[in-house]
Amino acid sequence: MQDEIYTIEETMPINPVESYLRMDRMPHIWCSGCGIGTTVNCFGRALETSGLDLDKVSIVSGIGCTGRVAGYLNLDSFHTTHGRPIPFATGLKLANPELKVVVYSGDGDLLAIGGNHFIHAARRNLDMTIICVNNFIYGMTGGQVAPTTPISATATTAPHGNFEQPFNLPYLAESCGAVYVARWTAYHVRHLTKAMKEALGKKGFSFIEVLAPCPTLYSRRNKLGDGLDQMMFYKENSEIKHGVDTKTVSLDFQGKIIVGKFVDRERPEYLELMNKHYQKKFGDKYTPYKG
DSSP: OOOOOOOOHHHHHOTTTTTOGGGOOOOOOOTOSSSSHHHHHHHHHHHHOOOGGGGEEEEEESSSSSHHHHHBBBSSEOOOTTHHHHHHHHHHHHHHHTTTEEEEEEEEEIIIIIIHHHHHHHHHOEEEEEEEEOOOOOOTTTTBBBBTTTTTTOOOTTTTTTOSSSHHHHHHHHHHHHHHEEEEEETTTHHHHHHHHHTTTTTHHHHHHHOOIIIIIHHTTTTTHHHHHHHHHHHEEEEOOOOOOGGGGOOOOOOEEEEEEEOOOOOHHHHHHHHHHHHHGGGGGOOOOOO
């Protein structure tokens, strides 16, 4: 019997998330050891089991390393200006409430220049899912201090160590009104995938913080090794505590990491409140807004 000949493409294993990616844009631009790509893999797997109509899923990113995610996902994608993915996503959701809107960006984009938008979107309980990849630094623009940089960690704008108190992101999200709040690391791929699926199915403002290595700037400047070293640190220093008080989950430089699902509650979302308010005020004269 003559041996069959296969092409390289025919013998390569099939990645189950490929259909959710724009493969014509590969390879991606992220550094070796960066955790962002791992989070995207988790997101693809969450979409696969979410049961969502992907024609009604839109993803919005801002500027920065994580801001490039929208360009690689095979969804209706929007790469917006720095710090403005949440107001852009708000416009999408209000124009077409049937959409499942996801904001996928970094800690600097969402919580520094975009911080005002974050707190008010949570306060209003706008129906969107926020995935924040937190690498403790501005990765794309030179390694400056971010609002999440731990005290004593060094950065290009803090060569002698940061002294500014960083945000505790889960506590910030909960106190502003988020209905779902979780934190995982790029090491906890199965937990993260499950959290993403839960957040996608939640009605209201849901928030996931994902700790991920930045080996090129943060890890190198702080002598923490490469991406694998940071993954091992996450494995050895993370403690799962579901439902814990978010006031207690702040992060210290290379200290213990509390991960888990911290908040899962119900609260009327923005459009529901708006329609209820105007129906009460105007009665049958008011037609409920549906986009």
